[in-house]
Amino acid sequence: MTNDLKPRILIIDDEAQMRKLLSLTLGPDFKVLEAVNGNEGSTHAATDRPDLVILDLGLPDIGGLEVLKRIRDWSDIPIIVLSALDDPETISEALDHGADDYMTKPFEARELKARIKVCLRRAIKKEHESNVVEARGIRLDLTLRMVWKDESEIKLTSTEYDLLKFLMTNSNKVLTNRQILKEVWGPLSLENVQYPRVYIRHLRQKLESNPDEPKLIRTVPGVGYRLTTKD
Numbered sequence: 247m248t249n250d251l252k253p254r255i256l257i258i259d260d261e262a263q264m265r266k267l268l269s270l271t272l273g274p275d276f277k278v279l280e281a282v283n284g285n286e287g288s289t290h291a292a293t294d295r296p297d298l299v300i301l302d303l304g305l306p307d308i309g310g311l312e313v314l315k316r317i318r319d320w321s322d323i324p325i326i327v328l329s330a331l332d333d334p335e336t337i338s339e340a341l342d343h344g345a346d347d348y349m350t351k352p353f354e355a356r357e358l359k360a361r362i363k364v365c366l367r368r369a370i371k372k373e374h375e376s377n378v379v380e381a382r383g384i385r386l387d388l389t390l391r392m393v394w395k396d397e398s399e400i401k402l403t404s405t406e407y408d409l410l411k412f413l414m415t416n417s418n419k420v421l422t423n424r425q426i427l428k429e430v431w432g433p434l435s436l437e438n439v440q441y442p443r444v445y446i447r448h449l450r451q452k453l454e455s456n457p458d459e460p461k462l463i464r465t466v467p468g469v470g471y472r473l474t475t476k477d
Contacts, residue, residue, distance in 0.1 A: 256296035258287030284308035318344035324365035364432035413473035
């Protein structure tokens with residue numbers, strides 16, 4: 247495979263040594279692009295259209311969360327936050343802003359590569375058969391990777407789509423948090439117990455008539471979630 251055919255990874259990080267480390271780590275498998283601040287990173291994301299973004303939060307001009315928001319305004323490109331911040335509030339906030347995954351520095355190269363591959367597989371996965379799943383006015387086209395509520399198309403990120411797909415293709419079954427994490431984020435993310443909660447909230451806000459009293463995606467306390475097709 248030539249370098250031009252490798253997936254392109256955009257690194258947005260102001261620390262030169264970190265960019266160099268990431269480039270050396272990812273270079274054999276990916277084509278690496280670099281940006282030294284948030285504004286430059288936002289521009290590169292829009293003009294170069296990379297396959298995935300690795301984003302630091304502590305940028306010198308605009309915060310990483312603002313970069314997340316800017317990219318999410320027009321794209322569902324996979325974004326992995328790689329930050330020295332490891333408090334649950336920051337992780338949840340990054341996920342709320344549309345991050346697909348969150349890792350802390352210092353990172354383990356093998357784990358980062360594995361998570362990148364999970365995100366890329368999820369982003370490019372295509373269904374070979376035409377199939378539509380429906381529940382409570384929600385229609386999910388597995389071939390087109392599109393979702394409608396009644397007759398209106400609902401825009402979902404790649405992660406939101408994969409979570410909804412897992413729930414809808416297992417409708418009326420109780421799915422544990424561990425099952426959800428393994429299926430949607432991969433086996434290396436089983437400790438990230440806040441991910442399902444954050445993304446279920448995203449789906450409820452987009453799909454439920456009243457997100458505070460959900461009828462489509464029900465919480466099973468202490469266990470996980472169930473997508474119900476009827477009362």
